[in-house]
Amino acid sequence: MTNGLPFLPDRASTVALHVDYLIGFLLAVTVILAGTIFVLILYFAIRYRRRRHSAVQIENNLSLEILWSVIPLGLTAVMFLWGAKLFMQNHQPPPNAESIYVVGKQWMWTIEHAEGRREIDQLHVPAGKPIRLILASQDVIHDFFIPAFRVKQDVVPGRYSTLWFEATKTGEFHLFCSQYCGTQHSAMIGKVIVMTPADFQVWLGGSRDESPAKAGAQLFQDFSCANCHEPGPRQRGPNLSGVFGKPVRLASGETAVFDEAYMHESIVAPGAKVVDGYRPIMPSFREQLTEDEIMDLIAYVRSLSSEGTKQ
Numbered sequence: 001m002t003n004g005l006p007f008l009p010d011r012a013s014t015v016a017l018h019v020d021y022l023i024g025f026l027l028a029v030t031v032i033l034a035g036t037i038f039v040l041i042l043y044f045a046i047r048y049r050r051r052r053h054s055a056v057q058i059e060n061n062l063s064l065e066i067l068w069s070v071i072p073l074g075l076t077a078v079m080f081l082w083g084a085k086l087f088m089q090n091h092q093p094p095p096n097a098e099s100i101y102v103v104g105k106q107w108m109w110t111i112e113h114a115e116g117r118r119e120i121d122q123l124h125v126p127a128g129k130p131i132r133l134i135l136a137s138q139d140v141i142h143d144f145f146i147p148a149f150r151v152k153q154d155v156v157p158g159r160y161s162t163l164w165f166e167a168t169k170t171g172e173f174h175l176f177c178s179q180y181c182g183t184q185h186s187a188m189i190g191k192v193i194v195m196t197p198a199d200f201q202v203w204l205g206g207s208r209d210e211s212p213a214k215a216g217a218q219l220f221q222d223f224s225c226a227n228c229h230e231p232g233p234r235q236r237g238p239n240l241s242g243v244f245g246k247p248v249r250l251a252s253g254e255t256a257v258f259d260e261a262y263m264h265e266s267i268v269a270p271g272a273k274v275v276d277g278y279r280p281i282m283p284s285f286r287e288q289l290t291e292d293e294i295m296d297l298i299a300y301v302r303s304l305s306s307e308g309t310k311q
Contacts, residue, residue, distance in 0.1 A: 121190030216300025
């Protein structure tokens with residue numbers, strides 16, 4: 001181990017360094033407090049063991065009471081604020097993070113890069129580049145866990161989750177599903193392969209399938225989505241160009257951000273959040289599209305906002 005903490009797996013991301021510091025602080029506080037309490041118990045047991053004469057009763061000691069209240073309060077406040085800060089940082093990927101789509105299935109991880117490379121139980125990433133994973137489950141609850149990066153995220157059916165990290169060293173690192181997901185759960189393992197940026201570009205340019213956005217564009221036509229969502233006399237749904245990542249007003253008067261989670265819900269349960277000005281006439285595609293296909297559709301709609309025009 002190179003992190004100086006033999007009880008923790010090797011750290012290999014920017015997140016891991018800060019998480020290790022927090023864990024080290026918690027362990028140090030625990031050991032010091034537990035050791036202090038043990039020593040005091042031993043001392044008092046010997047010093048005030050039962051004798052013929054009775055002990056002197058002390059009614060109160062204000063200074064001591066303040067001390068043992070303020071110190072634990074201060075320590076727990078530091079733990080909470082430190083942990084909350086890390087939690088917020090770990091759930092807010094940088095704007096330049098590269099998006100990769102991940103679907104958990106019994107019992108494998110299917111991974112799709114924006115450029116079209118697809119993988120099963122392997123995730124190739126470049127070192128020094130923020131990576132944003134968009135996670136979904138095809139069947140049951142899974143849990144995407146990379147111990148060396150100190151990142152873990154539940155992957156729940158019908159819900160999109162995001163996870164980000166930035167690898168700091170090249171090599172291969174374990175990837176697990178840490179949520180029991182059925183009889184083959186123990187075999188749902190893989191690896192993250194961190195490469196130099198140059199090697200990653202060479203790997204990325206190898207054999208590839210069509211990009212998720214291109215596959216999504218074909219699905220958009222195959223399922224006649226254009227009949228309702230493209231501008232024209234037949235338009236019965238909101239125009240999808242340039243709306244991804246922006247707030248939309250709903251018929252209920254509320255506002256929702258048009259992101260991956262909103263679009264996924266609109267595809268499988270379109271009546272849940274209807275855009276203001278439109279009738280709830282869109283059918284559900286829950287049984288017609290797989291999670292991989294839904295991710296392709298989302299990638300296509302996202303591309304309409306990044307390019308500003310339809311493909």
